[in-house]
Each structure stands twice: as C-alpha cells, then as structure tokens.
Amino acid sequence: MNASPRAIPGPLDVGRLRQDFPILDQQVNGAPLAYLDNAASTQRPLAVLDAMDHYYRHDHANVHRGVHTLSHRATDRYEHARELVRGFLNAASIREVIFTRGTTEAINLVAYTLGQRLKAGDEIVVSELEHHSNIVPWQMLCERTGAVLRVGPITDRGEIDVEAMLALITPATRLVGVAHVSNALGTVNPVAEIIAAARRHGALTLVDGAQAAAHVPVDVRALGCDFYALSGHKLHGPTGIGVLYGRESVLETLPPFQGGGDMIATVSFRGTTYNELPYRFEAGTPAIAEAIGLGAAIEYLGRVGLPAIAAHEEALVDHALARLRDLPGIRFLGNPRQRVGLVSFNIDGIHPHDVGTVLDQRGVAVRAGHHCAMPVMERFGVPGSVRASFALYNTRDEVDRLVEALQLAVRMFAP
Ligand SMILES: Cc1ncc(COP(=O)(O)O)c(C=O)c1O
Incomplete structure (x- = not known):
C-alpha cells in the first residue's frame, strides 16, 4: 500500500x-x-485481535507440512500475510520477505550470516543515533571477525551529519546500517542518500525501519536498500513477529541462519540441502497467528x-x-x-x-x-x-x- x-x-x-x-x-x-x-x-x-482469534478458533495447524485441510488453510493464511508484507514494502517478490521475531532478530540474522564472509580490516558503518539492536549485533560481528565498526556522528539538532557519515564509507565498507527513523529523537534520516553512497562503494545497506513503518510509506525498491527490518508490534500488529526484507540476489549468497525443520530441501547424514527463499531463513514452526495478525495490521493501516x-x-x-x-x-x-x-x-x-x-x-x-x-x-x-x-x-x-x-x-x- x-x-x-x-x-x-x-x-x-x-x-x-x-x-x-x-x-x-x-x-x-x-x-x-x-x-x-x-x-x-x-x-x-480489533481487526488484528479478530484475525488471530479466528485463526486459532478455526484454522490452526502447522504450516507447509500437512496434507490435511487445516494445514492448507493455515499455510494459505500465513503466506497471504507474506504477500501483504511484500505489497506494504513494495518488495519485488515474496522470496524477499522473511518472517522473524522482530527487528532485533532481523538485524541479527544479517549480522550472523554476513559474518561468515567478513575478515579483519573490513568495515561496518552505522550512525550515532541507532537503537542498540542496530549497534550490538555489529559489535559482536566485529569481535568475531576483526572487522571494524565506524560511527557516523550526529549534530546538536539530532540529525545525522551526512557529510561526516559519507566520508566514513570507503571501499573497505562491507555494510552500512542506518535507522529510517530514530526512536530516541524522531529524526527521519536521509536513508536514500546514504544508501546511494554505500552502493557506489559496493557496500551492502540495511535500514532499521522499526520506527518508520507505522508512520511513513516504505518502498524498498525506491530506497534501493539490500535489507529492511521492522517489528509487527510497532505498527499495530502482534509482538513476536517482524520482517526482514532482503534483496533476492543478496539473500541467495547468504548461508542459512538457523538449522532445523522447514529450512531444508533434503536431509541425510551424508549431507543436507537447503530450501528455497525465503524458507531457507525460517527454521522451525513460525509464529503463524502473529504473521496473520501482522497482515491484518497492514490491511488496517492501508484502510486508514x-x-x-x-x-x-x-x-x-x-x-x-x-x-x-x-x-x-x-x-x-x-x-x-x-x-x-x-x-x-x-x-x-x-x-x-x-x-x-x-x-x-x-x-x-x-x-x-x-x-x-x-x-x-x-x-x-x-x-x-x-x-x-x-x-x-x-x-x-x-x-x-x-x-x-x-x-x-x-x-x-x-x-
Ligand atoms: C529504531 C529501533 N530499532 C530496533 C528496535 C528493536 O525492535 P524489537 O525490540 O521489536 O526487535 C526498536 C525498538 O524500540 C527501535 O525503536
């Protein structure tokens, strides 16, 4: 929408x-x-409460597995929620929409999977106004890999000093992470400009959209970001559900996050092959009712x-x-x-x-x-x-x- x-x-x-x-x-x-x-x-x-209540009263079963009617219904409703998220963010494909527990898990997913290809001397750039969940996963990643975290300063107005932040982005930069909207100050950041600069240097970009999605229309294709993270509970949806949008061509290059059911194609003790996108990043039984509730919240925001x-x-x-x-x-x-x-x-x-x-x-x-x-x-x-x-x-x-x-x-x- x-x-x-x-x-x-x-x-x-x-x-x-x-x-x-x-x-x-x-x-x-x-x-x-x-x-x-x-x-x-x-x-x-009520639209969200009713959607979750209806699901539990009438349709609950596990998704993607059963041959029976309830499982088909649950799967259809869960996947319909994914399609609603796709439209909400204007993502090109549902393959780019991964359900997570929230923004925090979405950012950790990227930090963890990306970490497997970072090395000492690589750099990650964030701004000074980030929420801890867009700082600490990168600090942990730097500890693991020897990469360095660079921090773009903010001004007395509480705005990112864009010139200073862009100066930190160099060919050594592997990823730039920035909040769309600051949760502490309310600042709407010039994310499109920062993303464009990062892309010129070949760096990946992640936008923390936790505070933006209920307030400003988000178009991940217009922004040009590689990742966009959000939380359901910040946009009138349930807790325990969030989204990681990931550009398909980038997700294809990342290793799995967690191992388990649903994220595999075949498993044997000789070796395991992984499922296609986005399921490769959704191990285990997902938060089905919560995803459906998030879909209802997105529809509600669309109506208002x-x-x-x-x-x-x-x-x-x-x-x-x-x-x-x-x-x-x-x-x-x-x-x-x-x-x-x-x-x-x-x-x-x-x-x-x-x-x-x-x-x-x-x-x-x-x-x-x-x-x-x-x-x-x-x-x-x-x-x-x-x-x-x-x-x-x-x-x-x-x-x-x-x-x-x-x-x-x-x-x-x-x-
Ligand atoms: C800007 C920002 N990023 C990330 C988060 C973390 O969101 P969650 O706790 O839903 O994962 C918040 C929550 O306050 C936030 O405001």
Whole structure:
C-alpha cells in the first residue's frame, strides 16, 4: 500500500478510530488512559485481535507440512500475510520477505550470516543515533571477525551529519546500517542518500525501519536498500513477529541462519540441502497467528491511510512542541527538521523516571529512560529522557493532559 506522497490526506476521524482499540478505553490510576508510549509498542485494533482469534478458533495447524485441510488453510493464511508484507514494502517478490521475531532478530540474522564472509580490516558503518539492536549485533560481528565498526556522528539538532557519515564509507565498507527513523529523537534520516553512497562503494545497506513503518510509506525498491527490518508490534500488529526484507540476489549468497525443520530441501547424514527463499531463513514452526495478525495490521493501516496518519501525528507533534516550549526548565533532545511521531525532552532538576511516575499517576503513559539508545543519551550528556510518542488514535486533548501533568511535576519537584 505505497500511497503516493502527493495524495492529500483527509483528517482522521480519531473518535471513531479509537473504538477500534478497546484497550484505550480504561482508567489508569483514576484517570482516563492517555497512551503516549507508541514508539515502544503500539496498541492493536480489533481487526488484528479478530484475525488471530479466528485463526486459532478455526484454522490452526502447522504450516507447509500437512496434507490435511487445516494445514492448507493455515499455510494459505500465513503466506497471504507474506504477500501483504511484500505489497506494504513494495518488495519485488515474496522470496524477499522473511518472517522473524522482530527487528532485533532481523538485524541479527544479517549480522550472523554476513559474518561468515567478513575478515579483519573490513568495515561496518552505522550512525550515532541507532537503537542498540542496530549497534550490538555489529559489535559482536566485529569481535568475531576483526572487522571494524565506524560511527557516523550526529549534530546538536539530532540529525545525522551526512557529510561526516559519507566520508566514513570507503571501499573497505562491507555494510552500512542506518535507522529510517530514530526512536530516541524522531529524526527521519536521509536513508536514500546514504544508501546511494554505500552502493557506489559496493557496500551492502540495511535500514532499521522499526520506527518508520507505522508512520511513513516504505518502498524498498525506491530506497534501493539490500535489507529492511521492522517489528509487527510497532505498527499495530502482534509482538513476536517482524520482517526482514532482503534483496533476492543478496539473500541467495547468504548461508542459512538457523538449522532445523522447514529450512531444508533434503536431509541425510551424508549431507543436507537447503530450501528455497525465503524458507531457507525460517527454521522451525513460525509464529503463524502473529504473521496473520501482522497482515491484518497492514490491511488496517492501508484502510486508514498512512498519509492521513502521518499528517495527524505531525499536527500532534507540532501542538506538543508549541505547548511544551512554555514549560519551565524544559530541554528538548535535538530539534530535527524532519521528524515523525515523538518528542523527547528533560526537565531541569527532575529525573526522567520521576517525571514518568508523576505522569503515570495522571493516567499518562510515556517512556522514561535511555530508550535503548545509550549513545544518543551520551551525545546529549543526559542519562535518559522523557519520550512522548504518538499514534493514529492520540488526540490533542491527550497532549494537553501530558502538559498539565508535566506542570504538576514541575510544581512538585521545584526546589
Ligand atoms: C529504531 C529501533 N530499532 C530496533 C528496535 C528493536 O525492535 P524489537 O525490540 O521489536 O526487535 C526498536 C525498538 O524500540 C527501535 O525503536
């Protein structure tokens, strides 16, 4: 569902959309829940819950194996979800869509399989604003192979210093990994430009799309990346399911990740041959219901419309920034020119955890901490931050309640 960026989105009927998300209709600590922790995990619409429930009630069996009707049905539904993901990312073929447990497993799959052909002196380039899951697998790979990890710096605005990052990409670079959107700052990174530079040097490219896929249309062919990773639970789908998109010609050259059932063609003690793509990378019984739930989430996002969602969230971010600016002692982390979905800040003299606790007492759920992006916190000289992150069901009223609860925190902790 790659909506044209030129499409003019109509406003979302948020009141009606909220009815699709039963979890939102509850009191937390005596106040209506304002769920502003969507960058950590989004909530699921009924369409996703129903799809998984229906599957378990009517169709469950193991996939790809049985000759019986239920197994055929389960396989059809699982493979239909793969086709939905293919369309969502505009991948050329379902052979390029590998189901994983999430973004983390997707990146580890690439780091592990690629590792078998890296050697000392090879280089991997990432940016300073990556989530730990796009740092640590590469550090582990470097430890195993003697390759070197290079880090492209970010600016005070919280944007990648593109010139400095591109200067790190050389003929020694084997892979460039970069987040499409920063989970700590909301920055939308110029991934197409970075990918193009990497390709000029013959390096592979991996985009961590965990924070992007629910907010911006993704077209892996237009981006030109070799890998794109995402998590179902960040786009209103289930936990325990994610996707690794891999360019077919690159996947063909990689060895298997895990060994076991489903990833083989034949097994004997004389030797084993492997299955075709994408099954070669899906050993064992997969997360069938979760894949079906992810497919339902993608259909749901398609019905609501990503451009309309993006416009709605942009308005919420603008409103939040305008109101938060007046809060005494507020310090924003970064000020990216291209940003989606979130604001990240500290209040002088109050630990982010204390802020988060006061907000929770008012029913406002935010994330407080390092957001699994400790290098970003180090860059800004803070132990952590408060992050309010928005989704299609959030309202201006919830942003106002965030601000009121923060005003209370300021009064409570004022010296
Ligand atoms: C940018 C980014 N990358 C990777 C991840 C890891 O995702 P998961 O825990 O679903 O594997 C996250 C999760 O917060 C993220 O925000």
